[in-house]
Amino acid sequence: PGRIQAIPMAPPDKILGLTEQFNVDKNPKKTNLTVGIYKDNWGQVTTFPSVARAQTILDQSFEMNTDLSYLPIKGCPDFRENVLKFLYRDSCPEGVELLDQDRISFVQTLSGTGALAVASKFLSLFISRTVWFPDPSWPNHANVFQNNGFKNINYYTYYKEGKLDVDGWIQDLEKEARETTDEYPPCIVLHACCHNPTGLDPTLEQWRRILDKIQELKMIPIIDMAYQGLDTGDLIKDTYLLRLSLDKNRYQWPNGLFLCQSFAKNMGLYGERVGSLSVVTPSGGDVKHNVDSQLKKIVRGMYSSPPGYGSRVANIVLSTPHLKDLWFEDVKNVAQRLQSVKAKMAERLDWESLKDPSRQHGMFLYTGLNTSSVDILRERFSIYLVQDGRLSLSGLNDSNIDYVCDALRKV
Ligand code: PLP
Numbered sequence: 001p002g003r004i005q006a007i008p009m010a011p012p013d014k015i016l017g018l019t020e021q022f023n024v025d026k027n028p029k030k031t032n033l034t035v036g037i038y039k040d041n042w043g044q045v046t047t048f049p050s051v052a053r054a055q056t057i058l059d060q061s062f063e064m065n066t067d068l069s070y071l072p073i074k075g076c077p078d079f080r081e082n083v084l085k086f087l088y089r090d091s092c093p094e095g096v097e098l099l100d101q102d103r104i105s106f107v108q109t110l111s112g113t114g115a116l117a118v119a120s121k122f123l124s125l126f127i128s129r130t131v132w133f134p135d136p137s138w139p140n141h142a143n144v145f146q147n148n149g150f151k152n153i154n155y156y157t158y159y160k161e162g163k164l165d166v167d168g169w170i171q172d173l174e175k176e177a178r179e180t181t182d183e184y185p186p187c188i189v190l191h192a193c194c195h196n197p198t199g200l201d202p203t204l205e206q207w208r209r210i211l212d213k214i215q216e217l218k219m220i221p222i223i224d225m226a227y228q229g230l231d232t233g234d235l236i237k238d239t240y241l242l243r244l245s246l247d248k249n250r251y252q253w254p255n256g257l258f259l260c261q262s263f264a265k266n267m268g269l270y271g272e273r274v275g276s277l278s279v280v281t282p283s284g285g286d287v288k289h290n291v292d293s294q295l296k297k298i299v300r301g302m303y304s305s306p307p308g309y310g311s312r313v314a315n316i317v318l319s320t321p322h323l324k325d326l327w328f329e330d331v332k333n334v335a336q337r338l339q340s341v342k343a344k345m346a347e348r349l350d351w352e353s354l355k356d357p358s359r360q361h362g363m364f365l366y367t368g369l370n371t372s373s374v375d376i377l378r379e380r381f382s383i384y385l386v387q388d389g390r391l392s393l394s395g396l397n398d399s400n401i402d403y404v405c406d407a408l409r410k411v
Contacts, residue, residue, distance in 0.1 A: 014139045018384050027382035031404055033395040034384050036196070036363050037270060038334055041397045048268045048334075050327035054316035058309075071305050073296050075108020075276075079311045082318040083108075083276050087261065091228070091239035094246040103284035105291040107277050107299060108306045111270075112226045112262030115277035116144045119222060119258045121298050122279075122291075123187055124149030127255055128220060130186040132173070134158035136388060138196045141189060141224075152182070162353065162368060164200040170213050177217045185218050185255055192225035192241045194362025197390035201231070201361050207244050215251055222258040229266040231361045233335030235328060246280065256281050256291070263314050265363070266331050272310025334394075338363060341393045341401070348405035365391045373411045381407040 012020075018034045040046050047055070074080070084106060088095025098104050109115040120131070128150075133141045135155035142153050154176065157168030173188075180186075190210075195201050202210060214221055223242060229235035245257055262275040277295070281288045299305070317323045339357065342365065346354040353360060353368065360366070369377070369389040377383040383404055385391050396404060 015386055018378075018386065021378075022384050025382050025384075029400075029403055030382035030384070031395060031400050032384050033391045033393075033404070034386050036265065036392055037394070038265065038268060038363065039394045039397070041337065043395075043397055043399070045268070048327065048330040050317050050323045050330050051267050051269065051313060053326070054313045054320070054323055057316055057320075058312050068308065071108070071308050071311070073299050073305050074106070074292075075306050076308070076311050076315065078319070079108055079315045080106050080276075082315055083261075084278070086318050087239075087242070087259070087276075087278065091236050092242045092246060094243055094248070097248075098246070098280055101284050103281050103288055105279040105281060105288055105295060107295050108311055109260075109275050109277050110273040110303065110306060111264050111275040112224065112260055113140065113144060114273065114303075114306075115260035115262070115275050116141070116222075116224065117148055118277050118295060118298055118302065119260055119279075120145045120148035120150060121302070122295060123220065123222075123258075125298075126294065127185065128187045129184045130154060130180075130182055131222075132156050132176075132186060132188040132219070134169075134189070134191065134195065136197055137189070137191075138224075138226075152186075154186075156188075158195070159198050159200065159366075164198075164202060164206075166202060166206045166209065169210065173213055173217055173219070185220055187220045187222055187258075188214055189222045189224055190241060192223050192228065193231040193238045194227035194364075196226070196362070197364055197386065197388055198366045199360040199362055199364050200366070204240060204244065207241060208250075211245060211251060215253075218254070220255045220258070221245060221253060222260065224260050226262045227265055227362050228261070229331035230335055230338065230363055233332040233339075235266065235331055252282065253280065254282050263310075266334075267314055267317065267327070269310045269314060272313070273307055274310040274314050338393050341396050344401055345396070345405060348401070349408060363393055365393055367391050367408070369408075369411065376411050377407055383407055 015034055022030060022032045037045055084099060088099050107118060109118055130152035131145050131150050132154045135158050156172040157165050160168060193201055228238045231238045245251060257280040259278045264270045279291055281291055317327050342354060342357055367389040371387055374385050374387055374389055377385060
């Protein structure tokens, strides 16, 4: 027999596998609270008004000339310019100097996952062998980094007994730094806001302590920003981690700072795969150009060039002032609905985690339910949560919230 006969079955994806099960569930009351896709109060995935208008503009221009040729390897130059301005000028004024000094290497990527894939490939080829994720984290993080050459996958304490544990986090990093024999600097993945799955984020003061330690231990920060705007409803406010990290009076990142950014959630462009990787290089010049050239080579070998349509839509939103304003409103409305779902749950459930709305950030509620309770919810009530007890809030609406909260109380 060939070697192909000996290939073991890969485990199903922890999140998307459940949707496959949900799709064949016959219960009319079935409720999918697994995947992080925003749904409105009618259970629909609707296009953001700003994005729909940008699509109309784009479609009209397509009527004259449907340009479906390849984008350049590193993406559309207009997209690059507008995203850089949005991220490093509007969201993070600390970045303007970096733009002026041409220190930011940028690639348009296949959404946030693609940014993480290109970043991890680059880092494993040239700089690092070890990566740290929070425990728990988005399950695909380890998968992406392993697929792209990372040998050592470590987890730092993040969550303990329903709370964020910053002391435990810092102790883990210190302990490893004392004991390691690894000559390569380790990377650390930081969720920019709306930590997935716990919804718990450090305060600014806690972030400073953490960043101080990361700098002291010569680690490489990788900021994963998949939920910008979905915390406070304000895209700019939610970019605090990038702003803190780029405080030049406090931090220098000799091996660069990596930002993996996604428009999936905050423009509702999930399937269009629109996002970016930017690498803030320590000095610009040759270093930056060499990084540029290697990122380009990686992309060429990985998927050749990014898809065009979604990035053209995002580019129109970002570069048309009234659509950009409308987009900010759209994001605010999304965050407000998520907050109102939490408030409605709090009226129905006497849960500690719901009492203080400032505790849980973003699209998810980390219920603290164990695996067997999650199984009961699914098997008896056809309510689907991720196995770790993560519940996607926007799957709740006026027509199912009573049913779901009743079931949650029962289990
Ligand atoms: N990072 C985190 C923490 C996420 O939760 C997600 C999506 O769920 C992503 C990155 C990447 O998402 P996408 O590739 O759709 O932009």
